[in-house]
Amino acid sequence: MRRIIYFVLFLFLCGCASTMQSHLNDIQNDFANSDFRTTTESVASEQNNLDLLINGTALFLDGKYSESDSTFEEFNKRNLSETSSSISREAAGLLVGQSVNSYKPYMMDSLFVSYYQLWDLLALHDWSNARVVINQSYKRQQDMSIEYKKLIEDNKNEIATDSQISEFINTNAKDWLAFSDIMNPALMYLSGIYFLNDGDFDNAITYLKRADGMMPNNRYIQQDLEMAQKRIRPTNTTWRFIETGFAPRLREENASIYLFNLGLIQFTFSDAYLMPNYTVPKNAELLANVDALFMTEYNEYRVNEILRAYTTAVSKTTAQALLYNSHSDYAPLLGIMSSIYTASSSNADVRTWATLPKYIYIERYKNNDKTNNLIYNREINGKIVNDKIIELTKGEHK
Amino acid sequence: MKRMIPLALCLALTACGGTRVVDLNDADEVNAMQHVMELEYRDWTNTAKKMTESMLDSGVLKSQPKPVIAIGNIVNDTTQRIDTDILTKKIRTTLLKSGKAQIATNFSGEDTTSNTVRNLRNNAEYDQNTIAQTGTLIAPNMSLSGKMIQRNLKLESGWFSSVDTRVEYYLQMTLTDLKSGLSVWEDEEPIIKEGKDAPTW
Numbered sequence: 001m002r003r004i005i006y007f008v009l010f011l012f013l014c015g016c017a018s019t020m021q022s023h024l025n026d027i028q029n030d031f032a033n034s035d036f037r038t039t040t041e042s043v044a045s046e047q048n049n050l051d052l053l054i055n056g057t058a059l060f061l062d063g064k065y066s067e068s069d070s071t072f073e074e075f076n077k078r079n080l081s082e083t084s085s086s087i088s089r090e091a092a093g094l095l096v097g098q099s100v101n102s103y104k105p106y107m108m109d110s111l112f113v114s115y116y117q118l119w120d121l122l123a124l125h126d127w128s129n130a131r132v133v134i135n136q137s138y139k140r141q142q143d144m145s146i147e148y149k150k151l152i153e154d155n156k157n158e159i160a161t162d163s164q165i166s167e168f169i170n171t172n173a174k175d176w177l178a179f180s181d182i183m184n185p186a187l188m189y190l191s192g193i194y195f196l197n198d199g200d201f202d203n204a205i206t207y208l209k210r211a212d213g214m215m216p217n218n219r220y221i222q223q224d225l226e227m228a229q230k231r232i233r234p235t236n237t238t239w240r241f242i243e244t245g246f247a248p249r250l251r252e253e254n255a256s257i258y259l260f261n262l263g264l265i266q267f268t269f270s271d272a273y274l275m276p277n278y279t280v281p282k283n284a285e286l287l288a289n290v291d292a293l294f295m296t297e298y299n300e301y302r303v304n305e306i307l308r309a310y311t312t313a314v315s316k317t318t319a320q321a322l323l324y325n326s327h328s329d330y331a332p333l334l335g336i337m338s339s340i341y342t343a344s345s346s347n348a349d350v351r352t353w354a355t356l357p358k359y360i361y362i363e364r365y366k367n368n369d370k371t372n373n374l375i376y377n378r379e380i381n382g383k384i385v386n387d388k389i390i391e392l393t394k395g396e397h398k
Numbered sequence: 399m400k401r402m403i404p405l406a407l408c409l410a411l412t413a414c415g416g417t418r419v420v421d422l423n424d425a426d427e428v429n430a431m432q433h434v435m436e437l438e439y440r441d442w443t444n445t446a447k448k449m450t451e452s453m454l455d456s457g458v459l460k461s462q463p464k465p466v467i468a469i470g471n472i473v474n475d476t477t478q479r480i481d482t483d484i485l486t487k488k489i490r491t492t493l494l495k496s497g498k499a500q501i502a503t504n505f506s507g508e509d510t511t512s513n514t515v516r517n518l519r520n521n522a523e524y525d526q527n528t529i530a531q532t533g534t535l536i537a538p539n540m541s542l543s544g545k546m547i548q549r550n551l552k553l554e555s556g557w558f559s560s561v562d563t564r565v566e567y568y569l570q571m572t573l574t575d576l577k578s579g580l581s582v583w584e585d586e587e588p589i590i591k592e593g594k595d596a597p598t599w
Contacts, residue, residue, distance in 0.1 A: 076598075080598065132477060132478065135476065135548070139477055
């Protein structure tokens with residue numbers, strides 16, 4: 001009987017993770033086919049955090065800039081203290097399983113919200129609110145930088161307290177080309193271009209210097225920074241942003257550690273994998289490595305998640321053992337229920353903002369349009385699924 | 399004791415919930431409004447009042463025989479989406495009521511009807527005597543521009559303190575003589591608030 005219950009439960013749990021995987025696969029397919037409306041229809045009724053993020057991108061790519069901006073704004077209002085998500089991300093999920101929780105956004109997600117909102121507002125020629133979004137994102141990055149350093153420090157201290165889990169984490173550690181801080185160079189560069197075109201050279205220098213600091217080999221950022229320092233507004237210039245491929249996804253992994261007094265402790269955690277298929281555009285230079293941005297942050301959450309999953313597994317196994325050994329008439333039944341609870345509440349969260357790109361490239365060239373333009377391209381599987389030109393002129397939109 | 403419990407409950411419930419419309423003509427009621435970290439009604443009203451008084455008292459409007467002011471760009475350099483008309487509308491209303499200046503609405507594209515009317519010249523459907531003649535629009539000779547700045551500062555905060563942030567707002571305005579391109583009046587109104595969490599959205 002117990003085996004049957006476990007088997008059914010196993011199938012149910014596989015279903016949880018695989019249902020989410022399949023849902024995100026469907027959305028990526030819709031994006032690859034430029035079918036953004038299907039995505040909007042599939043997530044609009046849910047409106048949880050992840051749905052808002054995916055819907056915001058779908059609406060942006062569908063040219064519905066105002067709705068996209070409102071969707072992201074709704075996300076912002078619901079996640080005012082997203083920087084303190086590191087611990088709360090994990091804590092609630094331990095009781096009922098990670099995937100049952102509302103999606104807790106990564107810090108990086110919030111920066112991409114600002115990035116797409118900035119695109120939305122530039123497309124609407126809403127120059128005034130675009131500046132507000134830049135100010136908001138600057139504050140966000142400052143807060144996140146502090147929070148991220150705190151998270152790294154907390155993780156170091158926690159790992160040091162348990163030699164077995166410390167060994168497990170070190171053995172499973174992954175080497176990634178990661179940044180040392182939470183920042184988004186594409187957002188910084190787009191903000192720099194905004195100020196450069198506005199003739200606000202001091203602010204342009206601030207943002208372009210930050211972008212240059214993160215991507216020191218990008219010649220286009222250097223050219224713009226040089227112009228800002230010389231206080232020259234560019235003319236007849238086009239900046240083409242090309243987003244390609246998809247950002248890393250997560251899958252569920254199981255692990256076990258043998259403890260002398262409790263036996264085998266099993267726990268589940270998420271593991272990232274990189275998405276293949278992307279294009280390197282000609283004449284373009286890398287502006288943002290989203291794989292690295294994601295992994296920079298995910299690596300720390302992963303340590304955090306493993307630590308907490310392990311601790312919870314130990315306490316749940318201890319509780320189970322106590323029930324079995326309680327000599328009560330109901331001990332076997334309570335034991336089975338406890339095992340079911342343990343198994344059902346130990347699934348990992350595999351949700352991510354799956355429509356983010358893998359890389360963002362930038363191309364900068366002179367045009368004959370007598371104006372400065374921004375071009376946004378989204379490329380998936382070698383096909384441009386979205387192509388929009390935004391004239392960089394101040395609008396009267398309010 | 400038993401009687402005290404329902405009384406206390408009643409008082410507690412009376413204090414909760416419900417919508418309240420603030421009577422803006424009642425100074426006490428306005429002063430009793432809850433304070434927030436964002437810019438709100440009292441900030442806009444006080445700033446507009448002080449700015450207008452400062453401009454009128456400076457005597458700068460007397461330097462022009464017929465001051466016509468165009469409302470220029472008000473840069474919102476805060477983290478809040480604010481329609482800057484909230485501030486400028488109050489200033490221009492007071493200026494107009496004072497009779498010491500006029501506001502150009504056609505120049506900044508705020509009013510498009512005066513152009514639409516002019517497009518009806520030679521349209522047989524309209525009595526041409528009712529269409530504005532050429533050379534009747536009046537160009538502004540002054541422009542009002544400004545900037546709103548926000549700075550968030552973290553404060554030392556104890557365990558039981560509900561204050562951890564100071565938000566400093568600076569509302570700056572400039573009146574420019576369009577003939578000379580020189581600033582003829584400037585003022586700044588700082589608004590400082592301390593409380594919990596700086597407004598971001």
